[in-house]
Amino acid sequence: MVNGNYTTTLGFILLGYSNLTNLQGLLFVVFLIIYMVILIGNGVIVLVTVLDSTLHTPMYFFLRNLSFVEICYTSVTLPKMVANCLAEDGKISFIGCAVQMYFSLLLGGTECLLLAAMAFDRYVAICNPLHYTLIMNSEVCARVVAGSWLVNILAHFGQTYLVFSLPFCGSCEINHFFCDVPLLLELSCVDTFRNKIAVFMAVLLFIITPFFFIVISYIIIVSTIMKMPSAQGRHRAFSTCSSHLTVVTLFYGSAIIVYLKPKSRGSVDTDKLLSLFYTIMTPMFNPFIYSLRNKEVKVALRKILCGK
Numbered sequence: 001m002v003n004g005n006y007t008t009t010l011g012f013i014l015l016g017y018s019n020l021t022n023l024q025g026l027l028f029v030v031f032l033i034i035y036m037v038i039l040i041g042n043g044v045i046v047l048v049t050v051l052d053s054t055l056h057t058p059m060y061f062f063l064r065n066l067s068f069v070e071i072c073y074t075s076v077t078l079p080k081m082v083a084n085c086l087a088e089d090g091k092i093s094f095i096g097c098a099v100q101m102y103f104s105l106l107l108g109g110t111e112c113l114l115l116a117a118m119a120f121d122r123y124v125a126i127c128n129p130l131h132y133t134l135i136m137n138s139e140v141c142a143r144v145v146a147g148s149w150l151v152n153i154l155a156h157f158g159q160t161y162l163v164f165s166l167p168f169c170g171s172c173e174i175n176h177f178f179c180d181v182p183l184l185l186e187l188s189c190v191d192t193f194r195n196k197i198a199v200f201m202a203v204l205l206f207i208i209t210p211f212f213f214i215v216i217s218y219i220i221i222v223s224t225i226m227k228m229p230s231a232q233g234r235h236r237a238f239s240t241c242s243s244h245l246t247v248v249t250l251f252y253g254s255a256i257i258v259y260l261k262p263k264s265r266g267s268v269d270t271d272k273l274l275s276l277f278y279t280i281m282t283p284m285f286n287p288f289i290y291s292l293r294n295k296e297v298k299v300a301l302r303k304i305l306c307g308k
Contacts, residue, residue: 011093012187016084016177017272028085034284035078041287042067044301052300058136059125059240062118063290065145069114070283073107076100077178077279084177097179098164104178105156108255108278109206113148115248116210117141119217122241127224152206159202162195176272178279211252218245243290250282 017027045067049060077100084090092100124135163181169189176183181199185192218241225237254277291297 010172011091012097012179013173014080014084014090014092014177014179015173015175016081016090018084018090024085028082031078031082031085031280034280035074035082038074038078038280038283039071042070042283045287045290045297046071048297048300048304051304055296055300058121058138058141059118060296061138061141062114062121062145066111066114066118067286069107069111070286073104073111074280074283076103076107081177092179094164097174097184098160101163101179101181101184102156102160104279105159105181105202106152109152109156109202110148111251112206112210113152114145115244115251116213117144117148118244119214119248122244123217123221125240126221126237155202155205159198162198166190166192166195176275178275180275207252207255211256214248214252243294246289247282247286250285251278254278254282 017023020027046064049055049064049067080092080100121136125132128135159181163184166185166188167190168184168187171187174180174183174187181195185195185199188195221237221241225234228234228237254274258271258274258278291301
């Protein structure tokens with residue numbers, strides 16, 4: 001550490017949307033409602049897939065874990081956003097910022113790997129249906145989920161340590177609604193080349209690689225579906241993939257733009273807007289996408305609500 005590293009002791013200030021002074025009350029209500037919708041919606045998905053035995057399949061096992069991750073992911077950032085709408089300074093402690101960044105990276109990376117696992121599940125189900133139960137057995141699914149958590153726990157612990165071992169002797173203001181790596185690196189007064197390499201490697205491992213895996217999986221899936229002789233069979237196969245593809249598009253579309261596009265001073269506000277999609281909008285829409293477009297989930301939910 002260098003002398004003058006006052007940011008370490010005083011913490012940071014999350015600017016968020018503090019420039020919209022006349023809308024803080026409205027933003028408080030909007031973000032609070034969104035948070036409640038995310039908790040209830042994803043909680044219902046978890047509950048339904050646990051209680052209904054017909055949904056004890058690999059696809060819904062991954063969906064249940066995805067919904068759990070969504071609840072945790074938004075709980076890392078949204079409560080602080082809601083509180084900052086009422087607070088005047090948006091302060092977050094040094095330790096609080098480190099914890100928030102670690103868990104946002106951990107949960108975001110886990111979601112990426114779970115989405116890739118769900119794509120592989122659809123690939124096996126459509127392209128290799130005769131061996132589906134053999135390949136996607138409960139032990140394999142459990143190991144995939146456990147591995148997704150473990151690799152992120154270890155990788156992002158190192159990432160967080162590298163960032164918060166830097167001396168911060170510049171401004172303590174973070175022009176975002178949560179502690180994000182690129183903006184924290186800008187506050188450091190030393191060379192951050194090593195950290196940028198670590199960020200690039202993390203993006204490559206947890207965003208780009210799963211994304212290409214998903215793309216390749218769906219290229220093969222679409223090719224297989226188009227060879228099906230029955231129009232009804234093609235429609236049924238596409239319908240099992242549509243919900244997952246919608247979630248992937250929302251999540252990856254915004255995340256890839258934020259972390260891979262060239263940075264400029266004018267891009268910060270754009271990044272904040274795009275970040276809302278993968279941190280808030282995707283978790284909010286996820287339950288509706290999977291319930292409204294999925295007959296099995298709707299039937300299971302109706303059975304539970306009607307007590308049948």
